[in-house]
Amino acid sequence: MPLKKRNHSERTKKIVGLALGITGFLIPWFMNFPGLSFAGHMALGIFLIAAVFWMFETLPIYSTSMLVIFLQVALLSQQGVVYSDTALPKTPVVSHIDGLWEVPSEALDGNKVYIVEDSRNYTPIEVHVVEWGETVKVQSDDLSADTQIVSDAQHKLVGYTPISFSNFFGTLASPIIILFLGGFILASASVKYNLDKNLTNVLLKPFGEKPVFIVMGLMLVTATLSAFMSNTATTAMMMTVAIPIARQIDMKDKFRIMLTLSIPIAANIGGMATPIGTPPNAIVIANLNQQGINIAFGSWVALMLPLALGLLLLAWVAMRFFYPPTLKRFQLELQSKFEKSSKAIILYAVFAITVLLWFTEASHGIPSAMIAFIPIVTLTVTSVLGKDDIRALPWEVLWLVAGGISLGISMENTGLAMWLVSSISWDMLPQLALLLVFGLVALMLSNFLSNTVTATLLVPLAVSMGTAGIAGEGFSLIITSLVIGSACNMAMLLPISTPPNAIAMSTGYIKTGDMVKIGLVIGLIGITTALILATFYWPLIIQ
Amino acid sequence: MSDIYIICVEDEPQVLDVIIRDLAVFEEIFPIELAHSADEARELIKEIKQEGHKIGLALCDHIMPGDKGIDLMIEMQKDPFTEKTRKVLVTGQAGLEDTIEAVNNAKLNRYIAKPWNPRELVEVVKEELTQYVIQEEKELLRFTSLLDQEKIQEAIRTKGYV
Structure with missing residues (x-):
């Protein structure tokens, strides 16, 4: 039975992952890597076990994050077992x-x-x-x-000053996590009061009856919503719009493929557009924050929106080319019934005010994480969201990101990240080639791994190249991190690449080959576009 | 991962054959098992339970030698293992009283009158299984292509994860 076979290979993968992860964790305890501090060895062990567990999904990815924080607190914090009462000899x-x-x-x-x-x-x-x-x-x-x-230059306190465990615990309440929480609260309330659905119906109206323009409308709306809501929930919601259309189309009409593919693609791309669009953005922002670099909400949008729009257009053109619809026109049935209860109206107002304040951060200077607290407070104070809604928020995503941020802290301050990147002489490489390497590695990895995990593993490396000054002339920490972040979000080659892809695949209307075709186009041209922006456009905004 | 079974209880082999033929589309994901009497059904349920699988849907005739279909369904409703199983009565001969008892005590989900229209049967099974997986399963994607896509996507939307 295929199911049994699958269970079997799943188990093998788990066991292999478990063995590799534990081996990876132990290696640094038995080997001495020159140039790496004692703490760096421990951080390497944590890095290896986390990387393996994340890659093999030995544990759910958020549990691996929890394990990371636990190991850091136990091994690398001032209060932990290794450092609690040590002094330099x-x-x-x-x-x-x-x-x-x-x-x-x-x-x-x-x-x-x-x-x-x-x-x-x-x-x-x-x-x-x-x-x-x-x-x-x-x-x-x-x-x-x-x-x-x-007296001992190899002592565990040489090369590392242990930090308080509250630094590791605190990642779960770091400003970027609060920003995400604000986004989750808005998204959850929007789903509860059907704001997402009604907005979709309103926004789709101007796109008319021509199939290719309907798809364009679907893509723009999906991307807009997924810039604020989870890519997964947006895809599922848009599928409820697309499926009735798909069902009425002739089986042979390629419009069906175009329709079904367009939604996950747009959801993946839309996540790039705002800091809260998708978790890899949080990893980028958190790592930059630790270097004292703040990116305002509006600046992020200014940096990323051109890329997102470019990729949407590219995907649309590519799909038109590969899957030209034969149907001439299609009448959409769109009925929007905005809820008019007082709670729904509070939600509309809070949503509008929050987004407005986020976009105007540059003029009033209130940090976006503080603004994110407006929906958190107002929507709970007014009972727009109740206890059950709060419990149902995707807390595991916050844990996943927190673990990623926490791992980044130790990779930096134990010298591990520097040690990892310093073995290659990067300054021989032109900046553009360096960005290309990072972009391609991120793209490849995140086609198979969670996008967040990929960002977690790669961004600290870029950061340490910047702080160590080993990257050669013209290196920009922000630009390199942004290239990695956006490459993570461009990975949509396979059904397993992102949850939206898996949703689209499950409809049975498309084949893996369709996804690969468009995914390749987006990945390769996307990286190129990102490099062009990184060279000519991003430096203007960052100034 | 455990399988979700459909069980059919029906004493007449010809009718059973027709049900199987009509429901063949579901077999790709939901294995179908047959029983010719309530006693056989009990054995079957025990077996499925022992192998660690679940029962998503029971289609049951009423008039059979031995225990009646409704008695079996009431039993299933009392057993935690089959409490959540969607229960459909497929019969031509259940009187008003039996039917009332089935609705009240077996939490009967559907009643299909014999002879049935195959398309209607498929729709009913699809809807009931959709309800079952939305309530009982965490990973819904593997069911999407066979069941009610819109309802499943809607469930994913409100849950916010796949």
Whole structure:
């Protein structure tokens, strides 16, 4: 029976993932990678187990995120088992003749020793090594008779200052998560009061009766809604519009394929347009935030909307070419019945005000995460959303993103990300080639993995290239992160690439080949378009 | 992942054949099992339960040798394993009293009068199974192509995830 076979291979995949993940977690404990701090080794273990579990879906992806936060708190936080009561081991330097100082050989790290400031902090200084032996004789003006140096340069506190566990826990309430929560609240209320459906019916009216324009309308509406709601819910909702149409079309008419494909594509693309459109955007924004770079809601839209519109147009043209409809006209039956209860009206007002404030952040300066609290507060205070609605929010998505942000923190501050990228001499590569590499890797990975997971694994690498200054001239942290983020959202080759793709596939109206065809066009031309924007347009906005 | 079964209980082999033929479209995802009497049905339910599968729909004749169809359905309603199973009575001979009892005590979902129109039977089965999977299943996508697409998409929309 096929079902049994599938169960069997699922189980094999789980076991392989479990074994690989645990091996990956343990490797850094038994091997010493030169140039990587002790904490970096632990972070590498966490990175490997998370990457494997996310790739093999050994655990649900949000549980892997929870595991990541747990491991970080246990191993890498000030309060954790490794660092809770450690101090730097110290030893005084011993005066030798001729202004030389004797230090233990273990204290020497290349040509550096570390002067102890307090139990956890030190200052590295360069010394001139004069004589090797049991103890090393060095020369330096920074050393004096009362200097205490770190006696073990491999100690776990060297190269890493443990941070409080609240930094890891706190990712779940970081501004970007609150921004998403605001988006979830708006989306959930819109579904509850059918705002999404009614808007769709109103917005579709001007697109007339010609099949290709109906599809264009569907795509624009889908993209608009999915810029604010989850791509999945938007796709499902639009399918309830598209299915009755598809059912009335002749089986052989390619309009059916065009219709069914257009919705997931538009939903995937629409997610790019706003910070809250889809979780990979959150990963990009959170990583940039940690480097002190803030992207306002409106600036994000200004950066991404041209790309999203370009890709929508591209997809539409490509589908017209591959699946020309034979039907000449089709009469849509669109009836919008906006609810007029006071709660529904409160929702309409809150929705409008929130979106307006988000888009005008540049003029009033209120951060978008604070604005996101307006719908959270008003819609619950006025009982537009009740306890059950709050419980039904997609909390697991927030956990997934929080785990991703948390992992990024440790990849950065243990030096792991830097160590990973520094093995390749990136400065030999022209900027454009570097962006292309990141874009293509992101595109490939996220066709098979969750888009969020791909962003989680790749964005910290880009960030550390920026902070380490190893990326060569003209490197822009923002642009590189944006290219990765948008490439993650362009992955729509296969039914498994995104939930909207899976929904469209399940209708039975399209074949995998159809999806691959359009997905390839979007992926390849999409990356090219992103690179063009990254070269000519994005720098203008970022200034 | 467990399978969701359709079970048909009917004493006349010819009628059973017709039901099978009419419902063949569903077999791709919902395996169909047959029983010729209430006793056989009980065995069948036990077997399906032991193998860790579920029963989504029971189509049941009323007048059979041994226990009547309605008695079987009431039993199924009391058993937690089959409580959520959608129950359809397919009969030509159930009187008013039996029917009332079935609706009240077996939470009968549908009543199909013999002889039935095959298209109508398929529609009823489709609708009942759609209700069942929306209520009982988490991953709905594998059912979409066979069942009521719009209702399933609507369920995904309100749940917000696949």
